[in-house]
Amino acid sequence: MKIEDLITDIDDQDHLSSNEQTPLREDAFDLTDQEKIESIKKDVHNILQTLGMDMTDDSLKGTPNRVAKMFVNEIFGGLRPEKKPSASTFENKYKYGEMLVEKNIVLYSTCEHHLLPIVGRAHVAYISNGNVVGLSKMNRIVDYYAKRPQVQERLNIQIVRELQQVLNTQDVACVIDAKHLCVNSRGIRDIDSSTVTGEFGGAFKDVQVKREFLDYIKMPTQF
Numbered sequence: 213m214k215i216e217d218l219i220t221d222i223d224d225q226d227h228l229s230s231n232e233q234t235p236l237r238e239d240a241f242d243l244t245d246q247e248k249i250e251s252i253k254k255d256v257h258n259i260l261q262t263l264g265m266d267m268t269d270d271s272l273k274g275t276p277n278r279v280a281k282m283f284v285n286e287i288f289g290g291l292r293p294e295k296k297p298s299a300s301t302f303e304n305k306y307k308y309g310e311m312l313v314e315k316n317i318v319l320y321s322t323c324e325h326h327l328l329p330i331v332g333r334a335h336v337a338y339i340s341n342g343n344v345v346g347l348s349k350m351n352r353i354v355d356y357y358a359k360r361p362q363v364q365e366r367l368n369i370q371i372v373r374e375l376q377q378v379l380n381t382q383d384v385a386c387v388i389d390a391k392h393l394c395v396n397s398r399g400i401r402d403i404d405s406s407t408v409t410g411e412f413g414g415a416f417k418d419v420q421v422k423r424e425f426l427d428y429i430k431m432p433t434q435f
């Protein structure tokens with residue numbers, strides 16, 4: 213793929229290098245969402261028709277529209293830059309200077325190689341540089357980048373880069389542990405394996421800081 217063919221969220225271009233970006237074409241948003249749904253509907257119909265399915269069957273006739281809407285509005289809804297959650301920060305008045313960990317964030321994404329689900333957990337942490345972000349915004353940022361055709365490594369990096377920008381600090385980390393249905397349910401069909409990735413920025417590169425973060429993740433949640 214040529215470098216010119218790669219764009220990312222328009223407002224992300226300053227701080228992401230091209231290999232961290234979702235490979236989108238420049239004309240990615242020329243069509244409206246409704247136009248995309250109409251086009252994908254025909255494609256899904258064609259796939260099922262080619263497979264020999266009776267597309268007039270009551271149970272199947274709504275499928276192309278259903279799948280097209282699901283692609284555009286739901287599982288790939290995070291391709292649209294305007295859907296990025298606004299993660300307003302506020303002043304760290306209480307001067308909390310330790311690590312904050314938002315753990316066990318449920319993650320649903322889609323493997324871009326097979327278009328099968330990736331299901332897992334993300335654990336996000338940062339050390340405040342004067343600003344704090346609303347807790348739920350971390351879950352929302354994970355969800356936004358997960359709603360794209362993804363590979364886990366890129367998803368992991370995109371989450372960290374976004375929070376680094378929002379919080380104006382390098383001291384952000386994210387670990388993802390996820391099952392890829394392309395590995396679990398087809399191909400090698402290894403139901404037990406999962407994939408762990410980690411991205412550690414700034415202070416989290418320090419072994420002890422990283423250790424503290426990983427220990428918090430392991431700690432059972434008591435409630």
Ligand SMILES: Nc1nc2c(ncn2[C@@H]2O[C@H](COP(=O)(O)OP(=O)(O)OP(=O)(O)O)[C@@H](O)[C@H]2O)c(=O)[nH]1
Nearest residue numbers: 323324325326362363364365392394395398399400
């Ligand atoms: N690095 C990485 N690889 C992934 C991810 N999701 C899926 N893959 C892998 O992408 C690879 C695609 O390999 P191919 O050989 O082209 O596909 P395939 O013939 O379907 O491979 P098998 O899954 O081994 O049957 C597979 O090994 C997948 O396991 C991911 O998030 N990160």
Ligand SMILES: [Zn+2]
Nearest residue numbers: 323325326394
């Ligand atoms: Zn896959």
